[in-house]
Amino acid sequence: MTQRFLSHADLAALVAAHRRVIAPVRAKDDARQTDYLPIRALADAALGAALPRRSLKEFFLPPTEVLLSYRQTKEGVEIKEVPTQAQPQVILFASPCDAAALEVVDKVMDWEYRDELWFGRREATTIVGLLCSSMDSSCFCSAIGLGPDSPRGSDVLLTPVEGGYLAQVITPKGEALLAHCAAREASAAAVAQAETARQQARKKVENNAPAIPDGFAAWLEENFDHPVWRTMALRCHGCGACAGVCPTCHCFDIVDEHDSSDEGVRRRNWDSCQTAKFTLQASGHNPRQGQSERFRQRIQHKFSIYPKRFGEILCTGCGRCCRVCAGGMDLPEILGGLIALAKKGQGESGQ
């Protein structure tokens, strides 16, 4: 991994040189919040503010997107394909938990059938991550094996240092992005400063939740019928807000929409396993009857099913689900409880 120094001017030039740059921007409706939005100039970006309300997911899997459009003709149906090639874009100052999430979701999107809509956007996007400094008590990335300085999913990772940034170039795409910037070797002082910043950042989240232990996925699978699930979701409203803000929740619905004329579109929309309708079968039978079962699915999918199928935890510890939950459901706390149960269970079976 090469480390380079980028001045603010370098970065400003980089923003100016690209047609579409996304970065955290102060929310119009609430100055305390930020959103990932297109920017024109580096000064539009909000640095060191809160974690953006929504993750980067929507730039790759929009809340609603057209899969195809169709037209009824006398001869039958004509289908118009949607292009799978996307406009090039740069995501600047991505939070490491959001960047990592994309790589995690890549796995399912490439599972035997390749989702060209997702990968079209992934390939056209260069991600510049930034050492996280906006963590709060809801963050638990280190429990998942990531951290505020995790390079995962970023093409370039920036760490603020005196006068600019230390840039770690992680991928060839990152290299290409910085090709036009002056190649300045990072000074030893800058490298040391960055290392201190990373350590400090790591310390801030380390104690928010216990690390996921080995064998946790297997424990969850074995304990699918554990009584703990029955009362875990009492305060959950089943609203699915958590899925909307989650950087890794990727479940979707496919629907057709038409008007009275002969044209229409097929769309893919975000969906959530927390709603009753999600698994409701045509016969009226629902395999996941109640909120306890639905919440169990959420936890199982993230911490057992996905690890089992893809070797990855489907969570990056961004903490958004706890921040938005109207019922006060708290993922780090729930995980802590489950981990304690798992350890106790393993202790007992070991005796």
Place this chain on the structure above:
Amino acid sequence: MNIYQPHLMRIVEITDETVDTRTLKLEFKAPAMAREFQFCAGQFGEYSAFGEGESTFCIASSPTRQGYIECSFKSTGKVTQALRRLGVGDTVGFRGPYGNHFPIEEMKGHSVVFIAGGIGLAPVRCAIWNVLDLRDQYKDVTIVYGARTVGDLVYKRELEEWSRRADLRLCLAVDPGGETPDWKGEVARIPTAVEKAVTTAEDTYAVICGPPIMIKFTLPVLAKLGFAAERIYTTLENRMKCGLGKCGRCNIGATYVCKDGPVFTAAEMGRMPQEF
């Protein structure tokens, strides 16, 4: 062409099976697809009525009959009602084939018992015709099929045809109260009918499909007859959207019905979390 884009198919024949169940016979519009399309018994597809959406059904026709596919569905929701409004010559979308299939090859040289309830005959029918079209490669073939009432039995013409064939045993049953005065079959629920019709599990595979409650009560009967759980095959139909392992709703624990299924052995189902 992205993975969510369907192939266009033309409806060439419509058969009403019951008051609310209909079979569509479909042909690919693109000649290349019509020539090259291959599938295995038990696989499923996503059928679309344009403007209304997609619905998941198994392919009900046999892979031995090339050039067309058939699907049978009950009109319950938005898509199935829209499919029902279509006529011969109209266009539907099809994505597939998806999922795994029945062990048609593995079963060669052995006997097969097919057990189905209600519209559960559709996926089983696909396997039945596959076996019947290669009849000399299998030993005994037994079909136990039942429905709530005589009117709910599907594929009546084929039941008629099977009943006349000497190379298979057909046992038809309707639930008590569902019989008509001229009903000649059994008046019994499926588990009872299976007990009567099937005498041995020796060298035999079982293929079973029907409502969850029927499967629940038939499996113990098969076990009592001596069927190993690895030799009992069934097919699950969870709610699906993509059929490709992405949309995240058909899983039972870590098992994705669309990718690991829809065909499972009773042994596999026993190992899954009981969240059907």
Place this chain on the structure above:
Amino acid sequence: MKELQELAAKLLADGAVQVVLGYEEGPRGVRPAFITDPAQAGRLVFDARCVQNLATYLNPRRQHIVQLGKPAVVVKGCDARAIAGLVRERQIARESVVVIAVRCGGVLQRPEENAALSSETTAVRCAGCDAREPRLYDYILGELPPDPPVNASRAEQIAMLEKMTPAQRKGFWDEELSRCILCHACREACPMCFCVQCTAERALPQWIDPSPTLHASRAWQMMRVLHQAGRCVDCLECERACPEDIPLGLFARYISGAVEKRFGYKACDDPAAPAPLGVFSTEDGEEFIR
């Protein structure tokens, strides 16, 4: 607080109820608690951070809560209006729930900040509250605290919107609702949204398009608000639940105001009060009808 904990413990110990729905200290502030063991009653708290309307959990469709047994529920005077609403609309029987009302001195707009009540930090919904002294209860606790400072920001915002031209108002809502992802969290958190099947989820006919386009989001909110007109209890759980921070409370406040202005009805905690849109008067104004 001690009074509340003792009462909860006693109700549970006596078997009068099997679960007490109240508030407890969570890892990130106060949150709903479900106490089934009298020994755990000490977890219950009540203060200005208790913003949630626990009546939402009384929805008879929430099977996993119904299974816990007969509930006692801790309510503020304003929350009691939702209980009255549920009783009025035959969702629960009054005697099926033990209402523990707490005299309220106002709650916070942002409970996570745990600031002192001021004209900026008090919840907007406390402005104009006439229910601090609850009237619907089985037990009532605490002394009536002094009036909280008034946070007029919501009223000011409505006044500002009313001053705009229709095109400006449409622009305002288009911008806000463009964030909507149709997750329906506003519905799930609402104590008065208890339909077995929501119109938004009906496919036959499809009234509201399921995709979160601006058109569908707008249609969804209008439908929701109209269905709440005269039923809304003004608890603003919808706004609190919205992951996109859409100011849904503006709708709630505005429509309640409209119902009050036109029909003289205000959300109340009397289960016998008529639903304003379920009745009529021959004298109703029709200045808008040609």
Place this chain on the structure above:
Amino acid sequence: MPYDEKQESDRPWSPKIVAFVCNWCTYTGADLAGTSRLKMDANVRVIRLMCSSRVSPLFIIKAFERGADGVIVSGCHTGDCHYSTGNYYARRRFAILRDLLQFMGVDDDRVTFSWVSASEGNKWQEVVNETTARVRALGALHAPPQEKGGETP
């Protein structure tokens, strides 16, 4: 595009108005207007319902969201309802709907509520022509729908 705008984009814009009318009074009144050959703008599509109280606010919301620029709701005069009191309930609902539409930025002039009896062919003509003129002056309600979130590639 799921909406009509694209198809009709070649033609000059003309308002689309949907009228929900009751079977007993307004529909008969509109019929009278027709048989009397009263001159009316051709922008109004009439949907007949049994009573003005059958008009769910959803109908109106849906009409607007699906491309209508104006809506007319019309029934029997109060006291004349075929079902005695249907229009009294409807009147309450419309009052609230009107307030909400206003709050959402839909101009008052886009929605006309009226009572037109079976003998008031002339009044129906006026309602149609006035509403059309007002909506025409306001222009189209919605711009064509746009994609949200990540740009469609």
